[in-house]
Amino acid sequence: xxxxxxxxxxxxxxxxxxxxxxxxxxxxxxxxxxxxxxxxxxxxxxxxxxxxxxxxxxxxxxxxxxxxxxxxxxxxxxxxxxxxxxxxxxxxxxxxxxxxxxxxxxxxxxxxxxxxxxxxxxxxxxxxxxxxxxxxxxxxxxxxxxxxxxxxxxxxxxxxxxxxxxxxxxxxxxxxxxxxxxxxxxxxxxxxxxxxxxxxxxxxxxxxxxxxxxxxxxxxxxxxxxxxxxxxxxxxxxxxxxxxxxxxxxxxxxxxxxxxxxxxxxxxxxxxxxxxxxxxxxxxxxxxxxxxxxxxxxxxxxxxxxxxxxxxxxxxxxxxxxxxxxxxxxxxxxxxxxxxxxxxxxxxxxxxxxxxxxxxxxxxxxxxxxxxxxxxxxxxxxxxxxxxxxxxxxxxxxxxxxxxxxxxxxxxxxxxxxxxxxxxxxxxxxx
Ligand code: 4AD
Ligand code: MG
Numbered sequence: 001x002x003x004x005x006x007x008x009x010x011x012x013x014x015x016x017x018x019x020x021x022x023x024x025x026x027x028x029x030x031x032x033x034x035x036x037x038x039x040x041x042x043x044x045x046x047x048x049x050x051x052x053x054x055x056x057x058x059x060x061x062x063x064x065x066x067x068x069x070x071x072x073x074x075x076x077x078x079x080x081x082x083x084x085x086x087x088x089x090x091x092x093x094x095x096x097x098x099x100x101x102x103x104x105x106x107x108x109x110x111x112x113x114x115x116x117x118x119x120x121x122x123x124x125x126x127x128x129x130x131x132x133x134x135x136x137x138x139x140x141x142x143x144x145x146x147x148x149x150x151x152x153x154x155x156x157x158x159x160x161x162x163x164x165x166x167x168x169x170x171x172x173x174x175x176x177x178x179x180x181x182x183x184x185x186x187x188x189x190x191x192x193x194x195x196x197x198x199x200x201x202x203x204x205x206x207x208x209x210x211x212x213x214x215x216x217x218x219x220x221x222x223x224x225x226x227x228x229x230x231x232x233x234x235x236x237x238x239x240x241x242x243x244x245x246x247x248x249x250x251x252x253x254x255x256x257x258x259x260x261x262x263x264x265x266x267x268x269x270x271x272x273x274x275x276x277x278x279x280x281x282x283x284x285x286x287x288x289x290x291x292x293x294x295x296x297x298x299x300x301x302x303x304x305x306x307x308x309x310x311x312x313x314x315x316x317x318x319x320x321x322x323x324x325x326x327x328x329x330x331x332x333x334x335x336x337x338x339x340x341x342x343x344x345x346x347x348x349x350x351x352x353x354x355x356x357x358x359x360x361x362x363x364x365x366x367x368x369x370x371x372x373x374x375x376x377x378x379x380x381x382x383x384x385x386x387x388x389x390x391x392x393x394x395x396x397x398x399x400x401x402x403x404x405x406x407x408x409x410x411x412x413x414x415x416x417x418x419x420x421x422x423x424x425x426x427x428x429x430x431x
Contacts, residue, residue, distance in 0.1 A: 001073065007041035009086045012076045016091065019072045021046075022123070023064045023099075025106060033061045035090065037072060042256075043125065045079070046072055046088040053090065060093055067099035067123070083256050118422060119431045129257035130418055133250055133411045137403065138202075140249035141223055144242050145200045150225060153192040153199045155185030161381045164328055168207045181206035184400060187330075187385050189226035190361060193396055194388055200225040202403075212426050213303065214415040215353045217404055219424040226398035232332070232342040232360040235397035236318055239346060239356055240273035242401070243316060247271040250410050263412040267349065270314050277318040280340065283309055300326045307351040316355070320344045329375040330368070332360035332395075344399075352409035358399025365389035 003018045021037040028034065035046035048061040064070075074088040103117055104124060114121045121127055145152070158179045162169050170181040185201045192199045201224045209216055225242075227235065247268050250258070258265055278286070283305075284297050290308055295301070301309075301319075310317060321340040324333065331341035343359035362368045368389050372382050379386075407419035417423040422431065 005041040006037070006039045006044045006084065009044060009076050009084055009088070013078055013086060014076065016073065016075050017088075019074075019088070020096075021070060021072055023066055023068045023070070024123075024125070025066065026061075026064060028062050033058065035061060035064065035072075037088070038123070038128075040128075042084060044084055044086070044088060045082060046074060046090045048090045057090070057093065060095070061090065064093075064095075065099050065102070066105065067102040067120075069096040069099070070094055071096065083259075115417065115423075115428060116430070122421060125260055127418065129254075129260045130407065130411045130413055131421065132257045133254050133261075134403070134407045134419060136250050136254050137246050137407060137410065140246045141200075141202065141242075143249070144245045145225065148198070148238075150198040150200045151192075151196045153189060153196065153201055154203060155182065155188035155192075155201050155224075157182045157204065161187060161378075161385070164207075168209045170206045170208050183207055184222065185224050186226065186398060186400065189224050189398060190385070190396065191388055193226040193228045193398070194392070194394070197229075198225070198227045210426060214417075215303065215405055215408075217416055217420065217423055217425065220416075220420070221403040222400045223403065224398060224400045226396065228394050228396045230397045231395050232320075232344075232397055235358060235360065235399060236277065236320075236344055237273070239318075239344075239358065239399055239401075240275045240316075243275075243346065243356070243406075244271055244273045246406070247410060257411070261411055261413075263410075267314065268410065271316065271349075275315050275318055275346070276313055277320055277344070278309070279320055280322045283319050286312070298323050298325065303351075303353055306347050306353050310347045310349050310351060310353075314349060316349060317347050318344045319347060327359070329371040329377065330359070330361050332362050333367075342397075348405065348409040350409065350412075352405060354402075355405045355409065356399050356401045358397065360395065360397040363389060363393040363395050365393065 001018045004012060019039055021039045023035060024038045024043060025036040031050050033048040037044050037046050048058055050058040071094040072090055073092040074090040076086050077089055079087040104120055158174060159182050160179060162180060164183050172179050183205055189199055189201055204219055205222045206219050251265060251268055287295055287305055295305060321334055322343055323339060324341050327341050327343055331343050334340045334342055345354045346356035348355045368386055372379060404416040404419040408416050413419050417425060
């Protein structure tokens with residue numbers, strides 16, 4: 001007999017098949033039992049009719065505990081109401097392992113309890129759907145960059161430098177030297193772009209930020225493209241095309257998951273390049289008009305500010321040209337102004353905040369040298385980075401997209417902790 005997965009069931013209508021599955025849930029009467037089966041690829045209903053199955057099998061089905069693992073043998077039949085368009089008429093059940101008091105039941109649970117049981121919580125329908133969407137975004141990312149001839153490059157995780165400022169670093173010993181966990185692969189990606197033209201990285205990054213918001217993780221995954229001979233405006237075009245591409249891929253390939261999450265897909269369908277752009281100056285003016293008297297030119301935006309700006313559009317919005325003083329050392333100055341830099345943050349709709357940070361990079365040797373001094377960075381640690389500006393330096397730009405914030409936005413999850421399998425949070429290293 002053929003062992004298949006739930007997602008392949010529509011191709012086996014009328015056949016008797018074998019599934020490896022867990023019991024997600026069940027309900028039964030005296031005559032019929034409905035088993036909600038899951039196998040990772042999907043969820044499907046198994047039906048056991050007492051009159052057909054016989055006393056013994058029916059009693060076995062009725063006695064199954066939540067999350068018991070088993071092989072189920074049955075006939076695949078059509079059922080228009082179910083997500084896969086079919087169900088299983090159960091003929092036999094072979095229990096593999098009986099689960100013992102699975103802690104996460106269909107009733108409501110508190111967040112801390114669910115987080116303590118994250119290793120089991122991942123099995124639930126909602127978490128399963130979010131992980132599938134995360135996977136689709138990863139798949140679409142590789143597709144997009146491969147189609148556009150970017151080369152994947154893997155920067156190191158143990159580093160001696162701090163691209164995004166020294167306050168949020170995880171320190172560790174590297175034998176006799178000091179090292180830090182990477183907070184961005186950007187500097188290395190710049191070197192790679194000079195070798196390979198268009199490159200992208202995708203890996204874990206670490207921020208020892210004492211932030212406890214629904215947008216901050218201590219460990220998160222970032223996609224960091226870097227492009228030689230690409231200037232600020234051209235980089236924005238790549239960003240909007242990339243974000244449109246992943247949203248449209250999820251809409252196309254994760255219909256079941258979006259529906260299970262109750263996501264308003266009409267809002268996602270609108271996400272198509274080009275995205276609006278406003279300058280930092282305009283954003284400040286807009287906020288003053290909206291009654292935000294707490295913010296003045298030169299301040300960074302907090303999440304209420306970002307949300308107010310985002311609510312004005314039904315698209316992600318680029319805020320461009322921030323004050324030099326609130327951005328990292330490597331950003332290219334504006335050609336006509338010395339108080340702002342050629343950078344952009346992309347703010348997601350619906351209050352999900354900044355999903356991309358990027359900029360054109362300084363390519364002039366003297367200016368970069370001066371910036372490294374001004375920002376009080378260790379010149380020895382940055383010698384190689386400065387060296388890039390001595391050997392055929394070219395204008396180049398890049399950006400970083402935070403995977404978890406993007407997953408949270410597209411799947412409609414309230415908090416980034418649900419958009420990564422095992423979140424590292426301010427007060428959580430378990431499980
Ligand atoms: O804006 P950030 O700090 O930019 C950089 O690190 C650049 N070096 C990237 C580059 O140009 N190559 O971070 C980029 C993105 C943010 O827009 C956000 O989506 C995400 O990374 N991010 C976080 N996500 C979750 N938790 C955190 N603590 C995050 N910090 C940044
Ligand atoms: Mg940023």
